[in-house]
Amino acid sequence: MDLGALAGRARRIHTRCRHRRLGAGERVSARARSALRRRHIPGHAGHVHDHPPRARCLGELARHLLHVHHRHLRRLGRRRFGQRAPQARPCARDARRGTEVRARPVMSxxxxxxxxxxxxxxxxxxxxxxxxxxxxxxxxxxxxxxxxxxxxxxxxxxxxxxxxxxxxxxxxxxxxxxxxxxxxxxxxxxxxxxxxxxxxxxxxxxxxxxxxxxxxxxxxxxxxxxxxxxxxxxxxxxxxxxxxxxxxxxxxxxxxxxxxxxxxxxxxxxxxxxxxxxxxxxxxxxxxxxxxxxxxxxxxxxxxxxxxxxxxxxxxxxxPPLASLVGDQQGSLIGQSCVHPGMAKITFGTGGMLDMCTDAAAPTTGNRTPEGIFPIVAWSRDGRCTWGVEAIMLSAGTNVEWLVQDLGILASPAESHDVAAQCTSTDGVMYVPALMGLGTPHWDYGARGTLLGLTRGSGRAQITRAVLEGVAHRGADLVDAAEAGSGRSVPLLRVDGGMSVNPTFVQALADASGKPVEVSRHTEATTIGAAYLAGLAVGVWGSLDDIALAWKPSHVVTPGARLDRDRWAEAVERSRRWIPDLSALDF
CATH class of the missing domain: 3.30.420.40 (ATPase, nucleotide binding domain)
Known part of the structure; x- marks a missing residue:
């Protein structure tokens, strides 16, 4: 059928639809569409559904106007003479009707x-x-x-x-x-x-x-x-x-x-x-x-x-356009939707990094504060910088790797949860994870890992739990420093990184910090953050509020029995200044 015949057929169908009062004014309301979804076939972009008789009429025309070529769709009637055909995504087939449905525009x-x-x-x-x-x-x-x-x-x-x-x-x-x-x-x-x-x-x-x-x-x-x-x-x-x-x-x-x-x-x-x-x-x-x-x-x-x-x-x-550049930790901050002042995340990988959005005024110095934290640019957009603070743990997951690769008491890092769960407490064993020194708030490069409180009854379960709780205590240290240095209270924590999938560790973090912990669906939220920032630039997401609403944690862990923070402070003090020359370094 040539285009002239198709045009004539279109006029006849349009006339029948008009006589049957099936124009735009007869479409069902948006509220009713969901209830009538099974009776309607997908019509226009955005899944707006037409009145059934009109849809059947237009479907007759659509079967001739839509040509399938190499599993792609082309709309012939929407091009002027000499105009290139727009690219289309592969078509999908509606399972109920057998009709072919044009995919939505690419927005990834x-x-x-x-x-x-x-x-x-x-x-x-x-x-x-x-x-x-x-x-x-x-x-x-x-x-x-x-x-x-x-x-x-x-x-x-x-x-x-x-x-x-x-x-x-x-x-x-x-x-x-x-x-x-x-x-x-x-x-x-x-x-x-x-x-x-x-x-x-x-x-x-x-x-x-x-x-x-x-x-x-x-x-x-x-x-x-x-x-x-x-x-x-x-x-x-x-x-x-x-x-x-x-x-x-x-x-x-x-x-x-x-x-x-x-x-x-x-x-x-x-x-x-x-x-x-x-x-x-x-x-x-x-x-x-x-x-x-x-x-x-x-x-x-x-x-x-x-x-x-x-x-x-x-x-x-x-x-495609290059639309965002972001440091990994700031990317993780945004990937966990921490886009409003006072919201903070900690990434527990080889080390640990807490980042908090403060939206404070630009600092007068980039040096470390007395609380041991640093000012950072969380992100910049439309020529304006949004500021934050960062607190640093020099070793986090490294301590679990030490149990696996050096002590040999675990077969894999993932086993640390199962082994630690064999006991309900460390029975007085406490571990300071200072294998590379201590970062925020102490900044003591001469501190060293310290295991205290061992008895003849201390086994691998107690030692493993003590290591996980020690890293959790250090996470709570970062929160305390960020709150003190920024003047803002952190209502809850969001976490990602390899250790965030360890239930024993996440519970210990909630217990040590006294705050609910929301665990990211993605262990590498950095990727999500970079996507959000690029998508903001091209309209995939409309605003930072859209990103805040996009947060969906995998689960939330609430605090239980509070860990002994006073005893922890004593243990940290014992770990410090073990190598005086390194402890004297101050950058």
């Missing part, structure tokens, strides 16, 4: 998430669920004790591999979000895109003495886990004369460069604020810090909003 977001030991790409759907997840292990190397390096070109190849795999499985997306480990440093040639040396991981300690010297000579408070001294080391090693046209970037900057094929050299405020090179109020790069380290400002990335389109992913199919 691709997220590239680069962690310390591996990276992933995943598709996040508008309902906040994760699909098409592809993971690639990518651990750093340690050529000497205290040195942590990674292969930046290898990272770029792995990012492209997992991103292409996710898109091949899911189809097109409306935007791309990027989240990554913070403060790791990469320096590369602007013209060729080739790194001048290894990427230096955030855990790397080769610049400890540089930090001490800078504090004494320039009054700069820099820690070795920040980017600043790592960049200076790379320049001093590979471009001592500062003659080359180089780019510096944290991992998020590098991934954006790779996905845009060198078109954008950017970072956002959440990542820039932990480099040690940003002004305390996040208004721009610090000229004084760059001068002290002899870092040319021309090599620094351009600052962009955490949420906002800043480039195009030319390296990916369809060239």
């Amino acid at each position: 977001v691709l997220v590239v998430d680069v962690g310390t030991s591996g990276l992933r790409a995943a598709i996040v759907t508008p309902d906040g669920e994760v699909a098409a997840l592809h993971y690639r292990a990518f651990p750093p190397s340690s050529p000497f004790p205290g040195m942590v390096e990674f292969d930046a070109p290898g990272m770029a190849a792995a990012v492209l591999e997992v991103a292409h795999a996710a898109l091949a499985q899911s189809g097109p997306v409306v935007a791309v979000g990027i989240t990554a480990q913070r403060a790791s440093a990469i320096v590369w040639d602007r013209a060729t895109g080739e790194p001048v040396g290894p990427g230096i991981g955030w855990q790397d300690l080769r610049t400890v003495f540089d930090c001490i010297t800078l504090k004494a000579e320039h009054g700069l408070h820099l820690a070795p886990n920040q980017s600043a001294t790592k960049v200076a080391w790379l320049l001093n090693t590979f471009d001592p004369g500062r003659e080359r046209d180089l780019c510096f970037g944290t991992v998020d900057s590098w991934v954006a460069w790779v996905l845009s094929r060198g078109e954008v050299h950017v970072t956002d405020h959440s990542n820039a604020a932990v480099t040690g090179l940003l002004k305390p109020d996040a208004s721009g790069w610090s000229s004084s810090a760059c001068a002290a380290l002899n870092i040319p400002e021309r090599m620094l990335p351009r600052l962009v909003d955490t949420s906002g389109v800043f480039g195009t992913a030319h390296a990916l199919p369809g060239a």
Whole structure:
């Protein structure tokens, strides 16, 4: 049938519908549609259902107007002569009627998430669920004790591999979000895109003495886990004369460069604020810090909003817009819908990180507060920074790995719950998880792991429970410090990370903190947060309030018997200053 015949048929059906009073005014109300759903066939986008007789008439026409080609739909009557056909998603078949239904427009977001030991790409759907997840292990190397390096070109190849795999499985997306480990440093040639040396991981300690010297000579408070001294080391090693046209970037900057094929050299405020090179109020790069380290400002990335389109992913199919950059911990904060002041999350991975949204005024200094916490940029949007605070636990899951890999009393970390559940208390055994020192609020690098209260009756069940409770006590320490330093009360805690799936640990955290604990559905909420931020930029989600309402914890754990916090404080004091020279370090 040609188009002229189809047009005539359409006029005849329209006339019959008009005589039968089946126009738009006769459609059922929105309230009635749900009750009548079984009687109606899906009609227009948004699942608006037509009156049944009219639907049957229009269905007769639709069977001729809709052509199925390679399992895709094309609407012939909606194109002008010479106009390209719009792309459509594969059609679905209505099981009740046998009619073919056009899929809704694509509104999913691709997220590239680069962690310390591996990276992933995943598709996040508008309902906040994760699909098409592809993971690639990518651990750093340690050529000497205290040195942590990674292969930046290898990272770029792995990012492209997992991103292409996710898109091949899911189809097109409306935007791309990027989240990554913070403060790791990469320096590369602007013209060729080739790194001048290894990427230096955030855990790397080769610049400890540089930090001490800078504090004494320039009054700069820099820690070795920040980017600043790592960049200076790379320049001093590979471009001592500062003659080359180089780019510096944290991992998020590098991934954006790779996905845009060198078109954008950017970072956002959440990542820039932990480099040690940003002004305390996040208004721009610090000229004084760059001068002290002899870092040319021309090599620094351009600052962009955490949420906002800043480039195009030319390296990916369809060239979707790049719409968010966010540090991993801030991504987790937003991924757990902590978008209003006083809301906090803790991520329990190898270490533990508490982040709280405060929305306070910009700080006058980026230094550690007397409570042992740090100001952070939680996110930036529409040119405005939203501030927060961060508290740090140097070792969390590492302590459970110690039970498995070194003591050998557990077969796997997951077994810690079952073993700890064999006893209802530790029978007086207490463990301070200070294998790498103590972070917030003490910041004692010379503290060491301490196991107290052992008797002849202490077994692996008591020791395992003591380790889990010790990490929970440290989590409560972070909450106390964040509340004291911010002046805000935390009504409840949200948690993610590997330890969040351990019921014994989560109950101990609720008992130690005295607060309800809401457990994230996703152990890696960072991915969700990056998707929310990218989706905000392109209209998948309309506002931060939409993100707040999207929170659906897997379950909530309420406090039971309160753990002995006074006894805990005594144990912590015994663990401190074990190595005096390290305890004397203060960055």
